[in-house]
Amino acid sequence: MHRLLDLMAGNGISPNHHTFTIILCAYAKGGMIDEAMHIFHQMRQQGLSPDVVTYAAIDALCKLGKVDEAMLKFNQMINEGVTPNIVVFSSLVYGLCTVGKWEKAEELFSEMLNQGIHPNAMIFNTIMCNLCREGRVMKAQSLVDLMVRVGVKLDVISYNSLIVGYSLAGRMKEAMKLLDDMVRGGLKPDACSYNILLHGYCRAGRIDDAVRLFREMLRNEVKPGIVTYNIVLHGLFQSGKFSEAKELYLNMTKSGMQLDIYTYNIILNGLCKNNCVDEAFRIFQSLCFKDFQLDIITFNIMINVLLKSGRKEDVMDMFTAISAKGLGPDVVTYRLMIQNLIKEGLLEESDNLFSAMEKSGCIPDSFMLNSLVRRLLHRGDIMRAGAYLSKIDEMNFSLEAATTSLLISVFSREEYQHHAKSLPEKYHFLKEIKK
């Protein structure tokens, strides 16, 4: 796109405000923030004043999670006397909510109201959706009251956001009631509404209710999509309904439906968990043969089951295949591989793989470090466990309950007393706790 500008310059055409805006927005939309900023500065150099539209850059920054930078741009905008509109406020509120800066989001929202900008359903939805995802459904519900007070009508997405909140909290009765409320409010629940509820039932282990709702969805002429089928398929496997799950999978295949990576990961995992490793392996190979774009989750599912069934060579092939497919191992892959090395007693190799992981830029998570500490403590390798414990501290993670109780039992055993002293100081108080 820069070349386009060069081309114009070469032909003696100077880009106007509109040209710059289109290019900037295209960059911003594609997440190419540096390029967008470059256009932003170029506009200024040419004496064109970036207006509200130009601040699509703010939106791009928010989407990338660079909310502080977005706020700087916002303040700069105010200082230059540009009046922000609801789009800018929405972008910032979205950015602030997603990084958990709730107070700042609330402050900005109030500021918007004070400026006499009337909120729309979308900005409410942005806040409610994030609250619900965080499990703060009651706070989201209080926003519904505010919506009613200021005369903003809830739309399908408002309801769906709330349904997410109640479903996540396992409050399926209230979630289902919202479906009725929608209809009463003159809205038609869409496939997403049903998907959220189906997932809620499956998560709660209520597969029969999920299947019932799925039938109701069909009766109400809401067309299920691949996501719907994936949710139900996963639910059937999770609740141990193996033959029903397989039957559904076969029907999906036969009906010519376009299966996606989720479907395959669900079926591979389902087969693996039900001792059908060979069948899973065959499907995996046929996907590779068809050049279907797999993801790291596919590999993790396969590596996990191959490790459990002791197929070491297949594991190594699988690990190598990850990069051959243009992917990279993630924290789960490394954890599985390292756990296995520890299990085999190949401790130096496990250290090496951990270093390789860090070198590759893959950051260990709390789950990984806790489980490595436990495995090492079980083996009586207190020194190595101590090194990972220090990492947990460095990264400000906490010990899981299982890790703490294992530490207590290590301290209580005579033969480990000496080594236990080498653990980080902050854990020495555990010596006082009796098993």
Added chain:
DNA sequence: TTAGGGTTAG
């Protein structure tokens, strides 16, 4: 000129 909701691995 811009913006919100649903699925998979440990």
